[in-house]
Amino acid sequence: MSGASTGSTATTKATVSDSKDTTKPLQPQKAAQLEEDDEFEDFPVEDWAKEEEVGAQQGGTTTTTHLWEESWDDDDTTDDFSVQLKEELKKMEGQKK
Amino acid sequence: MDSIFRDFAAAHNPATITDGRSPGYVLASTISPEPPEDEPARFYNFLQATDPSSILTDLKYKLQYNPHVQLEKKEAAAWMEVFTVFYKFVSFLVTAEEAQNSGRAKEADWSSVYDSWKDVSNALYKGYQSTVFAAWTIPCIYVAGKYLRVFAIKADENIASQRDSGLAFGGIQEEDAFNPDSKNEKLEDAARQINRIFGLCISDRNPIDESRKWALYYTANLLFKTYFRLNSIALSKNIMRSLRASAHDMPALYQFPKAHRVTFHYYTGVIYFLEEDYATAEENLTAAYELCLSPNVGGGATRKNLELILTYLIPTKLLTSHKLPSAALLSQYPRLASLFQPITTSIRTANLSAFTAAMEAGEEEFVKRRIYLTLERGRDIILRNLFRKVYLAGGFESVKDKDGNEEMARRTRIPVKEFAAALVMAGAEVGDGNGEGGVDGDEVECLIANAIYKNLMKGYIARERGIVVLSKAGAFPGTGV
Known part of the structure; x- marks a missing residue:
């Protein structure tokens, strides 16, 4: 890291990044717009009836049961992965003997 | 101008309101920066009906000597002040919108729009502070706060775009452009203004029926929105703390309009989520x-x-x-x-x-x-589900219960190798680094130990025998096996 040549490269680099800077300002603006998309909107009305609530429209207490599922497939051992896994385990069993 | 004060009069004579709106909202519509749908030219008409030299006289006739509006002297004076600054605001707004709509967006002076709207907001603030404005007028507070935010954002964007294009301030702004503090100058100011309004509402000692406390959740929501945008989410905690502290002498949340409640639950839910208090987050987000x-x-x-x-x-x-x-x-x-x-x-x-x-x-x-x-952290759940599949694939074996009777039960002693095989199949990175498909046993045991530690799986690793001994009852808590 010595000599005049290194110094001059550094300067060129600096100029290059400077010229890039003029195009950059567009990006923060874009990000700001995305943030705006994220904002919670005002509701068209201030209040509403019980039957207009999402919870009521989707069947009250049953909501949670059909909108959310367990993260596993019950005791299903016939899915592709389980079938493959059983074969793999059988193979291992075979190798042992 | 006539239509504004026709609505103003209607708000003060509720019997004359025909469209079912509450008087507070009719009143708020008279100072709204958005003209009503049936009168898009309201502001042009307002500007044309009067001029800066006669606005005071005109307003006097509309507010003090108007037979349809019976206001106390102090109240009329307070509204005089509001509409005087509102008139100035309207002229800035119309000019800015004209620039915006004719392709000269950069020339639109949103800073002046913001500043003049702040004057409107302050005039209202004074009216409330001196208890001249009654609680039924609080939709005016909503309008004031809402547009403080809106115009501040526009002003900041405008300032930023002028700075970027070098249109404003000459070269000295170079340094300033890198100063993150100045990027949201107006919005930060708006946050302070809305916070003042929040204080104005929370400190109201009037009986609940006539209290500005009904504006609290709406104002709190505005602050959350603003703090989120400013990336100062932590400040929201102060608001939540203030609300909790005065919970005993304010109406219960369920008594507020649902629009206020849903928004409040959303923002508090997200705040708890970011603090990793997932139980409270779930409560609020579900609500x-x-x-x-x-x-x-x-x-x-x-x-x-x-x-x-x-x-x-x-x-x-x-x-x-x-x-x-x-x-x-x-x-x-x-x-x-x-x-x-x-x-x-x-x-x-x-x-x-x-x-x-x-x-x-x-x-x-x-x-x-x-x-x-x-x-x-869903990765943990995948591992749990994967280990569970190994357990299920092991099938049943005959065991003796404590009385010596034979019965069928799931196999609970499972070689570490079987877990390793499943991990490899599922694409886990448990290779031994030799590139020959070998498996790093320690890595596998580590994943199993983690799952046990996190209570996703019950059992222990018998290292010397290379097997995992799973609990006979509920080896995978909460999953039915």
């Missing part, structure tokens, strides 16, 4: 979801709000109860489906490599929404 206006009634904006609620509720549920959104839920929101479907599928099928790929593909979006780290 926001259930209570939200149905999009069948509310349309696009409402659907977007539901999407936002679910964006945080889905990762929360994954963590608190290991539950995934059903196809029925995701199918209603295509944007959420594209965001979460790959992750959801990979967790359900215990496919680690698909999970990693989905996290990588969605990284930018997840990080932006601050849900990346929470989703990443």
Whole structure:
């Protein structure tokens, strides 16, 4: 890291990044717009009836049961992965003997 | 001008309101920066009907000597002040909008629009502070606060674009452009103004029926929105603390309009989510979801709000109860489906490599929404599901119960090797680094030990024998086996 040549490269680099800077300002603006998309909107009305609530429209207490599922497939051992896994385990069993 | 004061008079004579709006909202519409739908030219008319030299006299006739409006002297004076600054505001607004609409957006002086709107807001503030304005007028507070934010954002964007194009301030702004503090100057000011309004409402000692406390949740929501945008989410905690501290002498949350409640539940839910208090987050986000206006009634904006609620509720549920959104839920929101479907599928099928790929593909979006780290913890659930599959694949064996009777039970002694095989199949990175498909046994044991530590699986590793001994009862808590 010595000599005049290194110094001059550094300067060129600096100029290059400077010229890039003029195009950059567009990006923060874009990000700001995305943030705006994220904002919670005002509701068209201030209040509403019980039957207009999402919870009521989707069947009250049953909501949670059909909108959310367990993260596993019950005791299903016939899915592709389980079938493959059983074969793999059988193979291992075979190798042992 | 006539229509503004016709509405102003109507608000003070509720019997004459024909469209079912409450007097407070009719009153607020007279100072709204958005003209009513049936009179888009309201502000042009206002500017044409009077001029700066005669506005005071004109307002006197509308407010003090108007037979349709019976106001106390002090109240009339307070409104005089509001409408005097409102008139100035309107002229700035009309000029800025004209510039904006004729393709000279950069020349639109949103800073002056903001500043003059702040004057309107301050004039209202004074009216409330001196208890001249009654509580039924609080929709005026909503309008003041809402547009402080709106115009501040426009002013900041405007300042930024002028700075970027070098239009304003000459070269000296170079340094300033890198100063993050100055980027949101107006919005930060707006936050202070709205905070003052919040203080004005929370300190009201009038009986609940006539209290400005009814404006508290609306104002709190505005502050949350502003703090989120300013990236100063921590300041929201002060607001939540103030609300809790005065909970005993303010109306209960359920008594407030649902629009205020849903928004409040959403923001507090997200705040708890970011603090990793997932139980409280789930409570609030679930309440926001259930209570939200149905999009069948509310349309696009409402659907977007539901999407936002679910964006945080889905990762929360994954963590608190290991539950995934059903196809029925995701199918209603295509944007959420594209965001979460790959992750959801990979967790359900215990496919680690698909999970990693989905996290990588969605990284930018997840990080932006601050849900990346929470989703990443879905990896634990995949491992649990994977180990569970190994357990199920082991089938049953005959064992003797304590009385010596033979019965069939699931095999509970499982070689570490079987878990290793499953991990390899699922795409876990457990290779021994030799590039020959060998497996690093320590790595496998580590993953198993972690699952046991996190109570996703019950048992222990018998290292010397290379087997995992699982609990005979409930080896995988909460999953039915």
